[in-house]
Amino acid sequence: KQKYRIAILPGDGIGPEVMREAYKILNILKNDFLLPLEFQEFNIGGIAIDNEGLALPKKTLLGCENADAILFGSVGGKKWDTLPIDQRPERAALLPLRKHFNLFANLRPAKLYSELEYLSPLCSKITKNGFDILCVRELTGGVYFGHPHGRVKKDDIEYAFDTEVYYDYEINRIAHLAFQLARNRKNKVCSIDKSNVLNSSLLWKEIVEKVSNSYSDVRLSHLYIDNATMQIIKNPNQFDVLLCSNLFGDIISDECAAISGSIGMLPSASLNENNFGLYEPAGGSAPDIEGKNIANPIAQILSVSMLVRYGMHLTKIADQIDKSVISVLKRGYRTADISNNNNYLKTHEMGDVIADAL
Amino acid sequence: KQKYRIAILPGDGIGPEVMREAYKILNILKNDFLLPLEFQEFNIGGIAIDNEGLALPKKTLLGCENADAILFGSVGGKKWDTLPIDQRPERAALLPLRKHFNLFANLRPAKLYSELEYLSPLCSKITKNGFDILCVRELTGGVYFGHPHGRVKKDDIEYAFDTEVYYDYEINRIAHLAFQLARNRKNKVCSIDKSNVLNSSLLWKEIVEKVSNSYSDVRLSHLYIDNATMQIIKNPNQFDVLLCSNLFGDIISDECAAISGSIGMLPSASLNENNFGLYEPAGGSAPDIEGKNIANPIAQILSVSMLVRYGMHLTKIADQIDKSVISVLKRGYRTADISNNNNYLKTHEMGDVIADAL
Numbered sequence A, B: 001k002q003k004y005r006i007a008i009l010p011g012d013g014i015g016p017e018v019m020r021e022a023y024k025i026l027n028i029l030k031n032d033f034l035l036p037l038e039f040q041e042f043n044i045g046g047i048a049i050d051n052e053g054l055a056l057p058k059k060t061l062l063g064c065e066n067a068d069a070i071l072f073g074s075v076g077g078k079k080w081d082t083l084p085i086d087q088r089p090e091r092a093a094l095l096p097l098r099k100h101f102n103l104f105a106n107l108r109p110a111k112l113y114s115e116l117e118y119l120s121p122l123c124s125k126i127t128k129n130g131f132d133i134l135c136v137r138e139l140t141g142g143v144y145f146g147h148p149h150g151r152v153k154k155d156d157i158e159y160a161f162d163t164e165v166y167y168d169y170e171i172n173r174i175a176h177l178a179f180q181l182a183r184n185r186k187n188k189v190c191s192i193d194k195s196n197v198l199n200s201s202l203l204w205k206e207i208v209e210k211v212s213n214s215y216s217d218v219r220l221s222h223l224y225i226d227n228a229t230m231q232i233i234k235n236p237n238q239f240d241v242l243l244c245s246n247l248f249g250d251i252i253s254d255e256c257a258a259i260s261g262s263i264g265m266l267p268s269a270s271l272n273e274n275n276f277g278l279y280e281p282a283g284g285s286a287p288d289i290e291g292k293n294i295a296n297p298i299a300q301i302l303s304v305s306m307l308v309r310y311g312m313h314l315t316k317i318a319d320q321i322d323k324s325v326i327s328v329l330k331r332g333y334r335t336a337d338i339s340n341n342n343n344y345l346k347t348h349e350m351g352d353v354i355a356d357a358l
């Protein structure tokens, strides 16, 4: 049986703490479900700067190249915030990884668990309808990587610029993926743009329209980004798959996370055309709670589930992991961030009850 | 006594309906407060396309040039949605007006009226603290107007691009305004950027920092746009003045409007360096309720108040208009959009009670 190799990058902050809990799940998958998994750990982010001088060392990159998937914790922290911006962990580790592996598709689910309705900042008139949104964000194009960009000083004037650019094939492939994903959900795609102002957005909209012709079973709608920002707050239940450019997806996916009120629950997947993927919690390294053993390991555990679902195509096993998480929520188990009283489990205890449930 | 000339552009949809109510206030200012006002109406938007063939006719532009301020209703509607995007009312009237008059500063207040707390989509845990945010959006730069931009077809590949560009002096002047405005409020400015990715944002951040040195009484903070989107939902009360680029301001100001739950209450002002301004409701033309006499005229009336405040510098009179609005709210008067029962005033009745209060 062929091995499935996972490069494990715990990183900084709470990364290593929640990764320890993910290991419990990975070991069950390996030892009890008999999946042919193989793990190897590498430095990334601040710890990599400390140990190897770079946020994304060669050795780590090589390790990821030799793997079938990356399980990522989180990077960044106060200690490295005085470095020049393009050497800092967030930027110097994540963006190059995305670009190097061509991870053009970022999948960020944001759902309201009925057990956790009280966490949402939205009023109960809205949360009572629930919501289950999948943000599909283009991740290797747009203004994040567009050329030219730079900074110019001429005489007494200084200016700086970036290029928002989209190629037809970039829009094409992310649109196809969004429609395909909608087919396993509620068959709706809402594409977000600013086509009343941006040339790149107008091309985006036109190509999404064209792609939609191949998916007559999926309903397509369009919203301007400013209006989308409002609709997500007013009536999140109307949405299924949200299809966004890199920058708009950065904003919209965080807004969707915010209305769920439980960012410690949200995983994400970044995929390329060969189905290689990077899986990571949507939240950051949370340096304020580092080392306290109170971080929520669920986002990291659900990242393992996404790896199993999208990387290994083992839908049923992924479903089982998701169900284990829901079952512990139903039984009332909470970590500090999602508890509405003083009763909560430590990070490792939450990992244990989920592992037990699985 | 010198005349203060106002070019009145009612536009489409509910524009003319709510403008009729604004006239009631304008006439009181003229006849009872003895302000030397002079009004002249011009076509703009869809009605201008119908009557004169262009969304922004020469005659209208000339009329605005000869005025001291523009009072704008709203533009757009189904009828003109099949036109090419750059001829449509929203884009072909508003953007050229902003650019022509160099209206670089867009002020959009978003506050939660304690009388209207029930309108907010946020839960009461959050709304009980209230919020009163002033979005200060750069309006004539950034990706809205940056060069080069366009669309290219080469062999089998097509791409489209826009340039996000900021000049130091553009950032400088909007930052100064934000800090000055904060001095009449809670002395806090939060500048929003994506300086971990964008060159233009990094210059933005650096110049805002520099400008802040002249305002030691104002506290400056910075947030990345993605994080800001979350914080506005989770804890809007922490904010006072939000300082944003054109694109981020478009998104953020609509998000702030959404959490208030009453976009029909929100005015805006767009100013240039000579204090010439365009004043308009933050909401759109609302074609779905056009002609039903149920639109909320308050945003248009508060736009008159902003004109008096920022254009004429008559703070006390502006305060009086604002107080008249609050007093009718306190007395329980509501239009349909802000009522929580079936008891509400028609558009012209709301205009009457506010005029009476004034």
Ligand SMILES: CC(C)[C@H](C(=O)O)[C@@H](O)C(=O)O
Binding pocket: A090, A091, A094, A095, A250, B196, B197, B226
């Ligand atoms: C850290 C930053 C560069 C990154 C982004 O903007 O993509 C982050 O916000 C994210 O969403 O993964």
Ligand SMILES: CC(C)[C@H](C(=O)O)[C@@H](O)C(=O)O
Binding pocket: A196, A197, A226, B090, B091, B094, B095, B250
């Ligand atoms: C209509 C559109 C071009 C405009 C903008 O994006 O600026 C609008 O959304 C606004 O905020 O005034």
